[in-house]
Amino acid sequence: MSAPLRLVLFDVDGTLVDSQGSIVAAMTASFQSLSLPVPDRQAILSIVGLSLPNAMAQLASDQSNSVQHSLVEGYKQAYHANRLKMGAASSPLYPGARDVIEALHAVPEILLGVATGKSQRGLDALIEAHELERYFVTRQVADHHPSKPHPSMIDTARSETGVEASDTVMIGDTRFDMDMAQAAGVAGIGVSWGYHDRAVLNGAACIIETFDQLPRALDHIWT
Template identity: 35%
Template sequence: MTRIRRFDLIAFDWDGTLFDSTALIVHCIQQACADIGAPVPDTARAAYVIGLGLRDALEYAVPGLPPERYSELGASYRRHYLASQHALTLFSGTLEMLHALKARHHFLAVATGKTRRGLDDVLALTELRGVFDGSRTADETFSKPHPRMLQELMAEFGIEPERTLMVGDTTHDLQMAANAGTACVGVSFGAHDHESFQPFSPLFVAHSTRDLHDWLVTNG
């Protein structure tokens, strides 16, 4: 099928971009630190690590924590998150946006700092089975902002960087896009202040899922 559009592959971050989970992740990081007696990061520091792989996130969120305690902190975080993830939802309008992009015959993918098990679990809790053509998680490849996730997705579908778009809510997402040589779009309603996106020259910064929907179906 002929694909007459600017981008053939659109890759989305998950948490804070499609899934309204930023506040819960921050809370769980802070609670996990309190559980093990580690310094509790403030909200900005905890939010900054969203999208990173677990080890990178813990190193930044709790500097000085001995590496041998990472598993303890990670287990506490997962316990808090799993206890509450049933209450999380997609941002309003996300399903409609994704179905509209599918109707335009884009390849859709997820590139996330979650683990494969974590992503599969959350996809099973939503109505997204069959929507995405591919996905990569931090435990399958390198953590953001390394470009490997996008490189592997582009190779899987035979898409060149200039025909690929990354959509995310953090500088980690946008830096990954820059490292992979792809275009990017930022969203302001996730983990990072959208003013920090400027060095990565996003094509657009969406302030709501409706903004993102409208821009993608018009310019994607």
């Protein structure tokens, strides 16, 4: 009897790549372009993982919808310009990320995917920059879903791959990722190196400190 298909979904910013410098710089540029007070670094990092409209609704809650929309567009332009200027260096992979992706991809019954608050354009550019095109069979982005923690991204990834909830795991660094996993009825694994304090990852089945701990954590969940 063959082993069941397993699905491992990764968040991107703060989980696979360290994009905080680019995120903070783009958010700063966007607010400054409208002569608005710039949120502090911790406030900016606290909304990483949300779709941009939801993020701006939190960071600029005292502003009108039209101003929030302008902030979203300003952020997109600044982030895109920074990515064009710096390439892969704008969002470097965390240590051990590529090794684990390659090791999991080599297991026939394991499928890999991403579930991210990034746009389709942003995700595709990042995957191309790091030459990861062949690894992810499903890519769920903010363009096509409600913001995390709504379970739509996970539900769609499971539908595309035909994998059961019990055989699906979500890897992420924020409470939005862990809440999304719970909402979708799948296990969540938190990572300690991202943008949210581990204290808020209380919905995680476990929390790992380094990427090389991920295969064992997956084995523990699935056995």
